[in-house]
Amino acid sequence: MNILVMKNKEEASKKAFDLLSADISNGAKVLGLATGSSPVGLYDQIVSSSLDCSQLISINLDEYVGIKPTDPQSYHFFMQQHLFNQKPFAKSFIPDGSNLDADYVTTHYNRILAAHPIDTQILGIGNNGHIGFNEPGTPFDIQTHKVHLTSATIKANSRFFASKNDVPHAAYTMGIGSIMKAKHIILLAFGEQKADAIAATVNGKITTAVPASVLQQHPNVTILVDRQAAQKL
Numbered sequence: 001m002n003i004l005v006m007k008n009k010e011e012a013s014k015k016a017f018d019l020l021s022a023d024i025s026n027g028a029k030v031l032g033l034a035t036g037s038s039p040v041g042l043y044d045q046i047v048s049s050s051l052d053c054s055q056l057i058s059i060n061l062d063e064y065v066g067i068k069p070t071d072p073q074s075y076h077f078f079m080q081q082h083l084f085n086q087k088p089f090a091k092s093f094i095p096d097g098s099n100l101d102a103d104y105v106t107t108h109y110n111r112i113l114a115a116h117p118i119d120t121q122i123l124g125i126g127n128n129g130h131i132g133f134n135e136p137g138t139p140f141d142i143q144t145h146k147v148h149l150t151s152a153t154i155k156a157n158s159r160f161f162a163s164k165n166d167v168p169h170a171a172y173t174m175g176i177g178s179i180m181k182a183k184h185i186i187l188l189a190f191g192e193q194k195a196d197a198i199a200a201t202v203n204g205k206i207t208t209a210v211p212a213s214v215l216q217q218h219p220n221v222t223i224l225v226d227r228q229a230a231q232k233l
């Protein structure tokens with residue numbers, strides 16, 4: 001693992017942009033993308049750059065179940081707003097949260113992932129160490145699946161909704177096995193509320209209790225943190 005402690009979120013986002021651009025210059029064509037607040041600075045960098053995304057493919061990690069792509073709280077909407085409206089990709093894939101047929105959605109997404117192996121995967125991390133929506137206890141080899149969100153995650157994500165009651169209780173997510181297949185993983189984490197998760201990810205035991213700890217087994221991971229998220233390293 002390559003751990004880079006940056007002065008602040010902006011510096012970390014710029015560094016993430018440089019690393020991603022270098023991967024693209026070296027032939028990366030398929031980007032795995034994440035939602036949440038952590039990658040927003042990186043998406044801002046992409047939007048204000050001259051990077052051409054029109055030949056790239058993007059595959060997002062996850063989507064809430066029971067939410068329409070047009071819903072402002074959906075991850076579809078988030079990606080349009082923060083990246084795709086300004087920088088369209090050749091193709092962009094996000095699980096279809098409006099389709100309640102979990103078998104169909106997950107099988108279809110696994111086919112997409114098999115057809116387009118991810119070159120560079122962008123990740124955030126939950127306060128409890130989740131990646132994508134792979135909550136503590138998720139097997140490391142799992143592919144795309146439907147998850148029931150923990151109350152901790154529902155509470156943490158309620159900041160994006162009018163109230164906690166509006167947060168969906170389930171999501172489709174790429175599995176840890178799918179994430180680990182990416183050639184390069186860039187994880188972004190900011191703020192002291194991420195400090196425990198980052199310490200457990202970097203220095204803790206590799207355990208399903210901390211899903212991100214599996215990244216210790218990946219050959220090419222870059223972790224970009226600000227000083228607050230690094231304070232327990």
Ligand SMILES: N[C@@H]1[C@@H](O)[C@H](O)[C@@H](COP(=O)(O)O)O[C@@H]1O
Pocket residue numbers: 034035036037038039061062123124125126127130131132133153157
């Ligand atoms: N499914 C997303 C994750 O992919 C993200 O990493 C996490 C942290 O979000 P934030 O970056 O806003 O802290 O939130 C959600 O649970």
